[in-house]
Amino acid sequence: MPSADFIYGQPTTRHRILQAAWEAIEELGSKTRLADAAERAGVSRQAVYLHFGDRSGLLTALVEHMDEKLGLEELAAHVFDALPGAEALDRMVELHAIYSPKVESVVRVLQAAQFEDDALAAAWRNRVHGRRAVHRAIMERIAEEGRLAKGWTVDTAADISYSITLPEMWRELTEQRGWTAKQYAQNISTLLRNSLVAG
Known part of the structure; x- marks a missing residue:
């Protein structure tokens, strides 16, 4: 069962997933899966779903994260x-x-x-x-x-x-x-x- 942090979208966890997804895409490109981002972030794949819904939601959020970080x-x-x-x-x-x-x-x-x-x-x-x-x-x-x-x-x-x-x-x-x-x-x-x- 996921922790309360994942359920309520703790910002630090969300940020870690987005950063991990960015790094995974730079290495793997279009082959990147939700599981790759989850593994790099040290969370379950279910946690990624809870934060972003699906791959589409993750990529959309990543664009905003990327612009903010840069x-x-x-x-x-x-x-x-x-x-x-x-x-x-x-x-x-x-x-x-x-x-x-x-x-x-x-x-x-x-x-x-x-x-x-x-x-x-x-x-x-x-x-x-x-x-x-x-x-x-x-x-x-x-x-x-x-x-x-x-x-x-x-x-x-x-x-x-x-x-x-x-x-x-x-x-x-x-x-x-x-x-x-x-x-x-x-x-x-x-x-x-x-x-x-x-x-």
């Missing part, structure tokens, strides 16, 4: 502290360059699992919609400054900026083409500035 909120604040908008755009690309390798293992699993699970598909779409909203806010600032390049609207510029910085593009350029994080940040920033920012 300080995504503070990193995003640094982006929007920048003036003018073009500088915020540069900082956003730098953020992608720094953040993407840290979450790559979990993102791969989440992207693959979304086609098999509606809850994970919703979690993934929510995440990418949030990313696009950030890009749109930057493009809106650039437009307010009168620097959005001719032929672009705030929405079309946001679509391009968001799409170019998706994990698939980062993965292709760094893993397949051998770009460093610095090269990625410099080259993508140059591409977006030359295409979307006037002057």
Whole structure:
């Protein structure tokens, strides 16, 4: 019978399971099972079910845990502290360059699992919609400054900026083409500035 800690979702136990799941995914990738996370966390598989319900619930919670541990909120604040908008755009690309390798293992699993699970598909779409909203806010600032390049609207510029910085593009350029994080940040920033920012 599980302890009261597991029944009532003691935060330390929950945190331990999430951290163990993250480590397991970095090692095993999409083959990671609930049992792997439970074993690493030193709890029963039933404890994982009690905290998260199922694999879908665990992965969804892991995304939030990951962002909290890596300080995504503070990193995003640094982006929007920048003036003018073009500088915020540069900082956003730098953020992608720094953040993407840290979450790559979990993102791969989440992207693959979304086609098999509606809850994970919703979690993934929510995440990418949030990313696009950030890009749109930057493009809106650039437009307010009168620097959005001719032929672009705030929405079309946001679509391009968001799409170019998706994990698939980062993965292709760094893993397949051998770009460093610095090269990625410099080259993508140059591409977006030359295409979307006037002057």
